Amino acid sequence: MNILGMSEQWVSARVKQKGDSKCIPWKSLRDLILVYPDTKKKVDIFALSIYGLMIFPRVRGYVDEAVIDLFDRLDKRVTPVPTILAETFRSLSACRSTGEGRFIGCAQLLLVWFHSHFWKVDKVSYRVFSENYSPLKELAATSRRDNITKERWIVILQNLKDEDVEWKAPWMVPNEILYRCGDFDLVPLLGIWRAVGYVPLLVLKPYRSR
Structure with missing residues (x-):
């Protein structure tokens, strides 16, 4: 109601139970975007749709x-970055533990991570080392490449070697790293639907720290 600016009756009539989740159909949000007179509300609803359909699909x-x-x-000012992580x-853990399944998350952000850290996808070095470098801006400015097929990605992932991956993000300035929380090595990383056990000590290798 706060985001859509609609009545409780309008929202209640469109909320659906899908498994263990209560959801609102994208069709209802799309129809609202097309007719809503307030431009700011249109943008808010459209942004909400991107969050629900792409970044946090359920x-x-x-x-x-x-x-x-x-x-x-x-x-x-609540940042969504820890939740995305x-x-x-x-x-990814669910897919790995079962040996199959479909990745449920923002595939575009995962692709940005691949392009930011995979050093030799095409056997060439093309990373930009700069404090102002943004992988999201780079990907947005890059024309879509259709020549890397699903089969090509499978081959790349199956044949990756340690030297093919740049574990330290090239745009990050070296700084102190938080690797424990009080007396605990294992800390919960809070997501939307549950927490994930995360071991900060594991960042010592990716960030090349002692």
Whole structure:
């Protein structure tokens, strides 16, 4: 109601139960965007749709209420980055533990990570080492490449060697690293649907720290 600017009756009539999640259909949000007179509200609803359909997908074609709760807190300066990390870990861990399955998360952000850290995808070095470097801006400015097929990605991932990956993000300035929380080595990384066990000591290798 806060985000959409609609009545409780309008929202209640469109919320659907999908498995263990309460969701609102993308179709309802799309129809609202097309007719809403307030431009700022249109942008907010469109941004909410991106969060629910791309960054935190749960049910295809629907936006989960947990995503709406997170989105509603963004104007209070709550950063979604730890949540994105937690949900990416959760999804990749689930696929790895079962040996199959579909990645549920923002594939575009995962692709940015690949291009930012995979040193020799095409056997050439093309990273920009600069404090002002942004992988998101680079990807947005790069024309889409259709020549790297699904099969090509499988070959790349299956044949990766340690020297093919730049474990330290090239745009990050060396700084102190938090590797424990009080007396605990294992800390919870909070996501939308649950917490993921995270061991900060593991960052010692990626960040080339002693």
